[in-house]
Amino acid sequence: MTEDQQRFLCEAIALAQDNLEHGGRPFGAVVVRNGEVVASGVNEILKTNDPTAHAELMAIRAASSKLGSPSLAGCTVYASGHPCPMCMAAMRLSGVAEVYYAYSNEDGAPYGLSTAAIYADLAKPFAEQSMKIQYLPVRLDSAPDLYAEWASRQATT
Ligand SMILES: [Zn+2]
Numbered sequence: 001m002t003e004d005q006q007r008f009l010c011e012a013i014a015l016a017q018d019n020l021e022h023g024g025r026p027f028g029a030v031v032v033r034n035g036e037v038v039a040s041g042v043n044e045i046l047k048t049n050d051p052t053a054h055a056e057l058m059a060i061r062a063a064s065s066k067l068g069s070p071s072l073a074g075c076t077v078y079a080s081g082h083p084c085p086m087c088m089a090a091m092r093l094s095g096v097a098e099v100y101y102a103y104s105n106e107d108g109a110p111y112g113l114s115t116a117a118i119y120a121d122l123a124k125p126f127a128e129q130s131m132k133i134q135y136l137p138v139r140l141d142s143a144p145d146l147y148a149e150w151a152s153r154q155a156t157t
Contacts, residue, residue: 008078009102016080028054029079031063039063056087084115
């Protein structure tokens with residue numbers, strides 16, 4: 001572990017600690033680029049009733065807003081806890097290069113703070129997952145194909 005990794009993980013844990021002292025869930029995250037914190041976030045689902053208000057997503061939103069780009073290429077995320085599949089996917093989609101976390105799913109499991117079961121479920125084929133997922137290829141007769149239309153507009157701009 002490098003000094004930076006230790007320092008930024010401690011910062012994420014301190015955010016989580018502060019959040020729990022204010023009635024929130026024990027999760028914090030920071031986004032770092034070139035050795036400096038770009039933005040941070042804490043879990044705000046209890047405060048906002050937004051089920052997606054996880055620390056990593058809040059930090060990603062703040063960092064993207066601050067950087068003025070949906071791309072977080074070259075950024076590293078330090079999270080107090082093991083990122084859930086939603087946050088992991090958001091980090092992938094935004095181009096985050098590296099992620100480090102201090103508390104694992106195994107650390108969280110005794111306290112109901114593990115997302116290991118969701119990871120396991122998502123790894124199964126759609127038909128075997130606990131949530132019903134089905135492809136229903138509906139198209140509008142009154143409009144051009146959605147994706148083809150998007151592509152043709154991309155070509156003209
Ligand atoms: Zn999450």
